[in-house]
Every structure is written in structure tokens, then in C-alpha cells.
Amino acid sequence: MREVAIIGAGMVRLGKYDGKPGHLPYKTHEELGVGACRAALKHAQVNHRKIEAVYAGQTATAQVQLGQRVADVLGISGIPMYNHENACATSLAAFRQAYLDVANGVHDLVLVFGAEIMSSMLSGGAIVLPEGAMFLQDVGMIMPVFFALLAKRHMEEYGTTKEQFAMVSVKNHKHSMANPYAQYQREFTLEEVLNSRMVCDPITLLQCCPTGDGAAAVIVASAAVARQYTTKPVRVVGSTVHGGEYKASKGDFTTIGSCTKAAKELYEITGVGPEDIDVCEQHDCFTPHELVTYEDLGFCEKGEGGRFIEDGLSDFGGKCVFNPSGGLQSKGHPIAATGVAQLVELTWQLRGECGARQVERAKVGLAHNGGGIGPGLEPGLISLTMLAI
Amino acid sequence: MREVAIIGAGMVRLGKYDGKPGHLPYKTHEELGVGACRAALKHAQVNHRKIEAVYAGQTATAQVQLGQRVADVLGISGIPMYNHENACATSLAAFRQAYLDVANGVHDLVLVFGAEIMSSMLSGGAIVLPEGAMFLQDVGMIMPVFFALLAKRHMEEYGTTKEQFAMVSVKNHKHSMANPYAQYQREFTLEEVLNSRMVCDPITLLQCCPTGDGAAAVIVASAAVARQYTTKPVRVVGSTVHGGEYKASKGDFTTIGSCTKAAKELYEITGVGPEDIDVCEQHDCFTPHELVTYEDLGFCEKGEGGRFIEDGLSDFGGKCVFNPSGGLQSKGHPIAATGVAQLVELTWQLRGECGARQVERAKVGLAHNGGGIGPGLEPGLISLTMLAI
Numbered sequence: 106m107r108e109v110a111i112i113g114a115g116m117v118r119l120g121k122y123d124g125k126p127g128h129l130p131y132k133t134h135e136e137l138g139v140g141a142c143r144a145a146l147k148h149a150q151v152n153h154r155k156i157e158a159v160y161a162g163q164t165a166t167a168q169v170q171l172g173q174r175v176a177d178v179l180g181i182s183g184i185p186m187y188n189h190e191n192a193c194a195t196s197l198a199a200f201r202q203a204y205l206d207v208a209n210g211v212h213d214l215v216l217v218f219g220a221e222i223m224s225s226m227l228s229g230g231a232i233v234l235p236e237g238a239m240f241l242q243d244v245g246m247i248m249p250v251f252f253a254l255l256a257k258r259h260m261e262e263y264g265t266t267k268e269q270f271a272m273v274s275v276k277n278h279k280h281s282m283a284n285p286y287a288q289y290q291r292e293f294t295l296e297e298v299l300n301s302r303m304v305c306d307p308i309t310l311l312q313c314c315p316t317g318d319g320a321a322a323v324i325v326a327s328a329a330v331a332r333q334y335t336t337k338p339v340r341v342v343g344s345t346v347h348g349g350e351y352k353a354s355k356g357d358f359t360t361i362g363s364c365t366k367a368a369k370e371l372y373e374i375t376g377v378g379p380e381d382i383d384v385c386e387q388h389d390c391f392t393p394h395e396l397v398t399y400e401d402l403g404f405c406e407k408g409e410g411g412r413f414i415e416d417g418l419s420d421f422g423g424k425c426v427f428n429p430s431g432g433l434q435s436k437g438h439p440i441a442a443t444g445v446a447q448l449v450e451l452t453w454q455l456r457g458e459c460g461a462r463q464v465e466r467a468k469v470g471l472a473h474n475g476g477g478i479g480p481g482l483e484p485g486l487i488s489l490t491m492l493a494i
Numbered sequence: 495m496r497e498v499a500i501i502g503a504g505m506v507r508l509g510k511y512d513g514k515p516g517h518l519p520y521k522t523h524e525e526l527g528v529g530a531c532r533a534a535l536k537h538a539q540v541n542h543r544k545i546e547a548v549y550a551g552q553t554a555t556a557q558v559q560l561g562q563r564v565a566d567v568l569g570i571s572g573i574p575m576y577n578h579e580n581a582c583a584t585s586l587a588a589f590r591q592a593y594l595d596v597a598n599g600v601h602d603l604v605l606v607f608g609a610e611i612m613s614s615m616l617s618g619g620a621i622v623l624p625e626g627a628m629f630l631q632d633v634g635m636i637m638p639v640f641f642a643l644l645a646k647r648h649m650e651e652y653g654t655t656k657e658q659f660a661m662v663s664v665k666n667h668k669h670s671m672a673n674p675y676a677q678y679q680r681e682f683t684l685e686e687v688l689n690s691r692m693v694c695d696p697i698t699l700l701q702c703c704p705t706g707d708g709a710a711a712v713i714v715a716s717a718a719v720a721r722q723y724t725t726k727p728v729r730v731v732g733s734t735v736h737g738g739e740y741k742a743s744k745g746d747f748t749t750i751g752s753c754t755k756a757a758k759e760l761y762e763i764t765g766v767g768p769e770d771i772d773v774c775e776q777h778d779c780f781t782p783h784e785l786v787t788y789e790d791l792g793f794c795e796k797g798e799g800g801r802f803i804e805d806g807l808s809d810f811g812g813k814c815v816f817n818p819s820g821g822l823q824s825k826g827h828p829i830a831a832t833g834v835a836q837l838v839e840l841t842w843q844l845r846g847e848c849g850a851r852q853v854e855r856a857k858v859g860l861a862h863n864g865g866g867i868g869p870g871l872e873p874g875l876i877s878l879t880m881l882a883i
Contacts (some may be wrong), residue, residue, distance in 0.1 A: 159737075163579065165554040171580050173737060173874040181740030182869045183752065187587055190552065190577040192559050198576055202591050209598035348548075348562060350572030363572065472555045478558045480571045485562040 106208040108328035110338035113149020114452035116141045116445075119288040119319035119437035123225035129362045130189040131225065132318070138175035138220035139322035141442075145216070145449075146179075147323040149334055156324075157212040158185040161274060162196025162219030162441040171220060181216070184283040190441075193390065194476030195219055196321070197346075197444030197488035203325050204344050204490075213330045218322035219446070221439035225318070246458065247392055249313060253305035256393035259359045261308070262290045263408035265396070267307040267435040271298040272414045273392035274312045274434055281431025283461035288437030295348060312392040314438035321446035330449045339452045342491040344467070349483025359408075364401040364475070371489045372403070379403040382425050382491075383467040384454050386447035388475045389432040395419075399427075426464045429454065440476075444488065447472040469493045495597040497717035499727035502538020502883065503841035505530045505834075507730060508708035508826035512614035520614065521555045521707070527564035527609035530709035530831075534838075535568075536607070538713040538723055545713075546601040549575040549592040551585025551608030551830040560609060560688075570605070579830075582779065583865030584608055585710070586735075586833030586877035592714050593733050593879075602719045607711035610828035614707070638702060638780055640871060642694040645782035648748045649696070652797035654785070656696040660687040661803045662781035663701045670820025672851035677706045677826030701781040703827035710835035728841045731858070731880040732764040738872025748797075749752050752876045753790040753864070760878045761792070768792040771779040771814050772856040773843050773879075775836035775862045778821040784808075787814075815853045818843065836861040837879065844883040860881045 117140040124131035132140075138161070156194055159181060161172030172186040191198035196219025204215045228253040259265045275295050281287035293301075293311055301311040331338035347367040372378050379402055389395035404425060405413045413419055419427040430436045430450040433443065451470035453459050470492045477485025506529040513520030521529075527550070535542055548570060550561030561575040578588035583610025592606045648654045664684050671675035682690075682700055690700040720727035736756040761767050768791055778784035785799040793814060794802045802808055807814040819825045819839040822832065840859035842848050859881045866874025 165557045168554045170579070170868075170874045173866060173868050176737070177869050182737055182872075183755070184737050185590075185735045186580075186737045186875060187591065188579040190558070190579060191575070192575070201574075202576065205598065205600055206594060209594065209600075211594055211598070346574040348571055348573050348575045366572070477562060479559075479562050480566050483571075485559045486575060 107210060109131065109204055109341040110326055110331040111323045111341065111452050112326050112331045112335050112338050113145045113151060113324035114449040115144025115148050115320035116286055116449045117319055118286045118315045118440055119317050121224040122222065122318040128304065130356060132220050134171055134220045134247060134386065135174050135178060137318060137320035138171060138218055139178045141220065141322040142175060142179055142216060142218050145322035145324050151324055151334060153179050153181050153215065156181050156184065156216045158215045160199040160217045161188045162199040162445060163188050164190055164195055164221060164441045166222055166277065167441070175218065177194045191486050193388065193440050193478030194444060194474045194486045197472065197474040197490060198486065200445060200448065200490065201344055201346055204341055206452055207325055207327055210288040213327045215325050216322065216346045217325055217406055217445060218320060219441040219444060220320035221441040222318045223316050223439055240430050249305040249308050251478065252391035252393045255358060255397060256307050259393065259397065262359055263411065265411035267299065268295060269411035270307055270392040270396055271295055271312060271413055273389060273395045274298045275435040276420050277389060277428045277432040280429050280462055281435035284431050287431040287435055288315055289435045290363025308391050314433040315388045316329060317437040317439050319437060319439040319442045321442045323445055323448050323452065337456045337494065339455050340493050342377060342493045343371050344490045345371045345374070346486055346488045348486055349481060351481035359397060361397060361401050361483065363483045367487045367489045368402050369476060371491060373489055377469060382471050384426045384429060384451065384464045385471045385473060386430060386450050387427050387432065387473045389428055389434050390438060395427060402473065421464070429459065429462045429464055434453045444472065444474040447474060448490065451492050453493060496599060498593055498596045498730040498731065499717055499720040499838060500712045500841050501715050501717055501720045501724050501727055502534045502713035504533025504537050505675055505710035505838045505840040506708055509829055510613040510705050511611065511707040523560055523609045523611050524563050524567060526707060526709035527560060527607055528567045530609065530711040531564060531568055531605060531607050534711035534713050540603065540713050541825060542568050542724060543568050544603055545570050545605045547595065547604045549588040549604065549606045550577045551588040552577050553579055553584055553610060555611055555828045556609065556830070559880060561621065564607065565639045565805045575755065580875050581865030582777065582829050583833060583863045583875040584830040586861065586863040586879060589834060589879065590733055590735055590877060593730055596714055596716055602716045605711065605715050606714055606834060607709060608830040608833060609709035610830040611707045622883060637695050638694045640867065641780035641782045644747060644786060645696050648782065648786065651748055652800065654800035656688065657684060658800035658804055658840065659696055659781040659785055660684055661783045662778060663687045665809050666778060666817045666821040666823040669851055670824035672849065672852060673820050676820040676824055677704055678824045684692050691787040697780050700804055703779045704809060706826040706828050708826060708828040708831045708835070710831045710838045712834055712837050712841065721845045726845045726883065728844050729882050731766060731882045732760050733879045734760045734763070735875055735877045737875055738748045738868025739869060740870035748786060750786060750790050750872065753787065756876045757791050757880045760880060764880055766858060766880060771858050771860050773815050773840060773853045774860045774862060775819060775839050776816050776821065776862045778817055778823050779827060784816060787879045791850060791862065810853065816849065818851045818853055833861065833863040833877065836863060840881050
């Protein structure tokens with residue numbers, strides 16, 4: 106496989122584009138997607154006519170051929186266009202195909218983006234679940250419940266405290282203060298997080314990602330083409346995806362087994378381990394997910410996640426800065442945009458373009474994106490992407 | 495790139511799975527997808543545990559991670575799973591990624607399927623169009639209108655008759671009489687087709703594909719792995735996809751320019767031309783589409799499509815049998831299933847397994863799948879796949 110690089114990254118500010126008082130002006134999927142793609146093309150200094158293929162991340166809310174609709178406005182046409190859906194891992198699934206196609210010589214220069222509207226849409230904002238797959242939902246196993254059960258078991262097994270979970274929210278909200286693209290730029294104290302409305306014990310409202318809209322895009326090139334455009338290409342060191350499986354966690358409900366498997370494979374492929382990773386954009390949809398991922402990615406031993414956050418090891422000055430963007434907790438989680446939004450933040454971090462939230466001397470970054478509920482209450486897909494400069 | 499083969503193909507009968515009187519029993523997307531995948535695995539004699547990746551075709555009606563949901567029932571988990579949407583070209587877009595991944599050595603043995611419910615679903619059967627892309631629909635430019643305008647211009651420019659368009663329906667309905675997987679198995683006379691309710695002049699009701707549900711699946715393998723399973727691998731000779739573009743047709747509204755470009759590229763890549771193709775599963779959503787495709791694929795000169803069908807050259811005993819399955823006209827067009835359903839028919843044809851509708855000595859087959867309305871009233875994507883035995 107050839108070397109592959111990200112040579113440009115852009116996004117729109119995440120938030121509620123529903124035009125309601127205090128919110129952002131009303132926008133469609135196309136408008137948000139076009140905004141992010143134009144920003145990425147500009148960042149890469151690539152003319153849109155040079156793009157050889159488009160890979161879009163869209164959920165059912167976008168309905169039909171979002172890649173084509175956005176490309177049309179950009180003046181891009183007559184080339185292969187693909188549209189991916191993979192629940193909350195949607196746009197990293199699209200990126201994965203783009204990465205493989207460039208690595209394998211199918212294309213040299215491509216556009217990847219994801220766009221999502223959750224706050225305002227034809228169906229009234231619902232990410233409608235399929236008729237035949239509602240059993241888990243019918244019995245109450247919705248996403249916060251899944252992570253609350255995991256958290257409770259973690260507390261029981263390892264003595265993790267509700268304060269330690271809440272510290273993830275405090276840290277990520279603090280990070281987002283310096284991110285103009287974040288849906289929220291507001292700090293909260295540990296007490297405020299703990300005392301916010303209970304959603305599912307121990308997860309309070311301020312430990313849940315918000316509903317929001319947005320879009321993010323990256324320009325992906327072969328190493329040879331990348332050199333024509335930039336002296337700061339961000340190398341794609343490796344990418345792995347794993348669907349959930351019944352036995353991945355081996356009955357240990359405090360481990361997301363598909364994540365440990367995807368990480369093991371990624372570290373083997375790349376020869377890079379957690380000790381080398383400076384910055385991680387992690388899928389902190391609910392705070393227990395970030396805490397348990399410290400362990401599943403090998404940043405600390407199983408059961409030590411609570412100590413890891415409490416000791417500041419996932420913050421600036423620690424071992425690896427988790428979610429300098431603010432993460433899904435505060436930057437936001439417009440589903441189909443999230444995976445590529447993680448790559449955007451990492452690209453900017455590795456190029457040293459993040460201003461007040463810059464992770465100093467960041468050389469290696471990891472994006473961790475998970476989506477859906479699959480077999481054995483594993484996610485439907487875990488996608489890891491390692492970048493380096 | 496390595497040689498790639500289809501080693502198994504299966505589908506469920508297409509039709510209305512809504513449980514209404516005279517219709518098929520009620521089924522979900524998952525049930526239809528599982529039925530098709532099990533049939534393909536059985537046809538290939540492949541154990542599901544050997545599958546290395548799943549590529550699903552789904553439209554918004556399936557909502558979330560159809561690939562994972564179907565794989566879960568099949569007992570397939572812990573591997574990469576992708577879900578593609580590309581309007582009526584949805585499942586050939588999924589197949590395209592699978593083909594490239596196997597050709598490039600990413601995987602050796604994968605499952606591709608598409609499943610669609612149109613007659614019965616949460617949203618009441620509508621394939622909802624995106625909020626920001628409804629201008630063409632608002633001004634009346636829906637699919638039958640597009641093909642009716644094309645037909646009218648073809649009549650004006652080349653003297654094509656309404657009878658010649660109707661002959662496509664007569665031929666394809668006749669073909670479907672021998673296809674137990676077709677939604678309809680009923681013959682119509684030319685008079686019946688012409689006298690059926692007018693939808694958009696010159697297109698009558700019996701020249702429109704029906705609303706329906708269904709699923710289709712193929713097992714794709716590297717040539718080396720294919721040899722372990724079968725002595726009759728169906729080679730994937732080549733695959734091209736082209737998004738629509740403003741200037742593809744160069745102002746000629748009787749040509750679908752993205753199709754002529756995709757065909758030119760395919761013939762160049764493969765060294766195989768229309769004179770070598772024995773059987774074609776063509777996207778005959780409305781009868782004028784098949785007639786104009788004879789020309790766009792190079793089976794006859796521009797303007798000669800009417801004569802081509804009238805002389806029986808697209809029927810058994812002619813130059814190339816178009817839609818021996820009955821095509822979208824009569825086999826049916828459950829959107830996300832259609833592209834792979836074309837590959838299923840071609841696989842069976844090239845292996846000589848089609849019984850009364852068998853094209854004798856069929857060695858080379860072509861699938862032609864188009865989806866959406868893109869720039870310049872070109873389709874959003876044209877996908878061509880050439881198979882051979």
C-alpha cells in the first residue's frame with residue numbers, strides 16, 4: 106500500500122442550525138456540507154476540479170446521495186461518489202474507504218466529508234431506528250443506559266467513583282473554551298456536572314453529548330500528490346475497523362472488546378503504541394466511554410481509568426491529551442460529521458494550528474469513533490485512525 | 495490488482511412483503527436481507543464464519559447499520575461492515591467498494607447485499623427526498639417526467655415511435671414469465687401496454703417499474719480463494735462508476751453522457767466491447783431508459799435504438815439479450831436491492847443455471863445500474879460491472 110496523507114481539513118462550527126432564538130441560522134445538510142468542504146479545499150489549497158472521488162458520511166436524515174448534492178454545489182461532477190452510513194461511526198467508515206482507495210492507487214486526491222442535521226429536519230429531529238431492530242430500545246437499552254450499566258459495573262469492580270466520570274465532562278468542557286468550532290464554550294465545576302439533572306445513574310445531563318448539527322471535511326492524497334500541495338502533510342499511519350461481536354468482551358462488561366481488538370491490530374500494523382500517542386480525539390458520547398477507553402486503548406491498566414483522569418493524565422501536561430477540541434461532550438456530536446470532525450481537530454493539532462488549545466509538540470494523534478449497538482452490547486463498529494506528522 | 499470472482503449469488507423473490515391480501519407475507523429489511531445472504535452463502539457453499547467483511551446497500555428506509563443487523567442474524571460479527579446509499583445505484587456502489595477491496599488484497603472473501611422495503615415501512619412507503627434537494631421535484635421533474643422528456647426528444651430527433659418504447663415492456667414482461675424471483679410473471683400485448691393508464695406521455699403505467707420489496711446478495715472472492723470453492727467462478731472483468739456532470743451529454747438530451755463515458759472507460763479497461771457481451775441486465779426503470787441505453791452502451795448507433803428493439807436484437811436470438819430476468823419493469827425494482835439483483839441474474843446466466851430463461855452460450859455479462867438525478871439531469875451515478883465465465 107502507498108503512503109497516504111491528509112493535506113487539508115475544515116469544518117463548520119457545530120451547533121443547532123434551526124434558526125430558533127439564540128441558536129444558529131437555519132441550514133440544510135447541503136449548506137453545512139458545502140461549508141466544511143470549502144474550508145477543507147481552502148486549507149489544502151486544492152482546486153475542486155482536481156478532486157477524483159467523493160466519500161460522504163450521511164445518516165438517514167440526509168436521505169439521498171448527499172455526496173452528489175454537496176459536490177454539485179461545489180462544482181464537482183462526473184467522478185465516483187459514495188455515501189456511507191454507520192451510525193455514530195458514519196464518517197470514519199467513509200474515510201476508511203477513501204484511505205484504502207488512495208493507498209491502493211485507485212485515486213490520488215479525494216474529498217471526504219460528513220454532514221448531519223439533528224435539531225431541525227423533515228422527520229422532526231428523530232434519528233429513526235429501524236422497525237426490526239427496536240427490541241433493545243423497547244426494553245429500555247438506549248445509549249445512556251448502556252454506558253450507565255458499564256459505569257455501575259466499573260464502580261463495583263474497581264471502586265471507580267461518580268466524581269471520576271464527571272471529571273471527563275469538566276475536562277472536556279474546559280477544553281472547548283478555546284475551540285471556536287465547539288457547540289458549547291462554557292466551563293462547569295465538578296459540582297455543577299454532578300448536580301445537573303440525572304439521566305441514568307450515574308450519568309447526569311452534563312455527562313451526555315448534546316443534540317446538534319454540523320459538518321466536517323478532509324482532503325486525502327497519496328504521499329506524492331501531497332508533496333505538491335504542502336510541506337506539512339499529516340500521514341495516515343494506519344486505520345482499523347471492527348464490528349462488535351458476542352465474545353469480544355468475554356463477559357467483562359467493563360471492557361469494550363471490539364475496541365481492544367481494533368487497538369491491538371492498529372498497534373501491530375503501525376508499530377506505534379499508546380506511549381507514543383500525544384493527542385486522542387475519543388468518542389466521549391457519555392463520560393464513562395472516555396474513562397473506559399483509557400483502559401481499552403492501553404493508556405492504563407484495566408480498572409485504572411478513574412485514577413487516570415483524576416491524576417490529570419488525560420489532560421494537558423499528562424500522558425496524552427484526550428479531546429482537546431472539547432470532544433463529543435462539548436464540541437458536539439452531529440452523528441455523521443463526528444468521525445471526520447475528529448480527523449479535522451487532529452490534523453490541525455499535528456500541524457500546530459490550534460492556538461490556545463494546542464497540544465505542544467504533538468506528533469502522533471489517534472481518532473476513536475464508535476457507532477451503534479451491535480451483538481453482545483458491543484458497538485456496531487469501532488473505527489480507529491492513527492495520524493502523524 | 496488481483497483477479498476477483500463472484501462465487502455465489504442468491505436473492506429472495508421480489509414483491510410486496512406487506513402482508514396485504516394477495517401480497518407476500520410481511521417481512522422486515524433484516525428478514526429479506528438474511529434470506530438473500532443465506533441463499534448466496536449456500537450457493538457458494540461458504541460457511542458464514544469465513545466472511546471477512548460485509549458491504550450492505552441500504553436506503554434511508556433501512557435507517558441504521560443494516561449490514562450489522564443482517565450479519566448479526568447470520569452469526570457474522572467482529573469484522574469490518576460498511577453500509578452504502580446511492581439512490582437506485584445503491585448496491586452496485588457497495589459492490590464497487592467490495593470489488594476494489596478484494597482486488598487490492600484488503601480482503602479475500604466478502605459478502606455484498608442490498609435490501610429494500612418500499613411497500614410497507616415506518617414512513618408509510620415514501621422514499622423521502624431531502625429537504626434541500628426538492629427543487630427539481632417541486633417543478634415536476636420526477637423520474638418518469640425525465641424519461642418522458644428524453645423519449646419525446648428521441649421521437650422528434652430520430653423518428654422513434656411510442657410502440658418501440660412499449661416493446662421494451664412487452665419483451666421484459668415476457669422474459670419474467672420464466673423467472674420465479676420476479677415480482678410479476680405475466681405477459682402483456684403491445685396494445686395492453688400502450689392502452690394502460692398514461693403516466694407521462696409517452697410512458698404508460700406498464701412502462702414504469704413497480705413499487706416493491708426484496709433483497710439480493712453475492713459472495714465475492716479473490717481468484718485464489720474462489721478456486722477453493724467452485725469450478726465455475728464468475729470473473730469480475732471490470733467495474734466503472736461515473737457521477738453525472740453538466741457537460742456529459744453536451745446538450746444532447748437523447749444521450750445519457752455519464753453512461754457513454756462509463757462504457758468507454760469500461761471497454762478500454764477490459765478490452766471487451768459490446769460485440770462480445772451476450773447478456774445485459776439493464777436499469778429499465780422506464781422503457782425509454784433501456785432503448786437509449788442500447789445506443790449509449792454502443793450496441794447500435796445513436797438514434798437506432800427503436801429499430802434495435804423492433805428487430806428483436808435485444809431479445810433471445812438477437813445480438814445481446816437485455817433483461818432476461820424481466821428487468822426492473824417486471825422482475826421489480828426494490829431500490830437498494832436492484833444493483834446486486836442484476837449481478838445475481840448475470841451470475842446464474844453465466845453459470846448456465848437459469849432454466850427456461852437461460853441465454854445460450856452466455857460468456858460475458860454486463861450490469862448497468864443508475865441512480866438519482868444529478869447535475870444537468872444526468873443520473874447521480876452510473877455504475878457498470880462486467881462479468882465473464
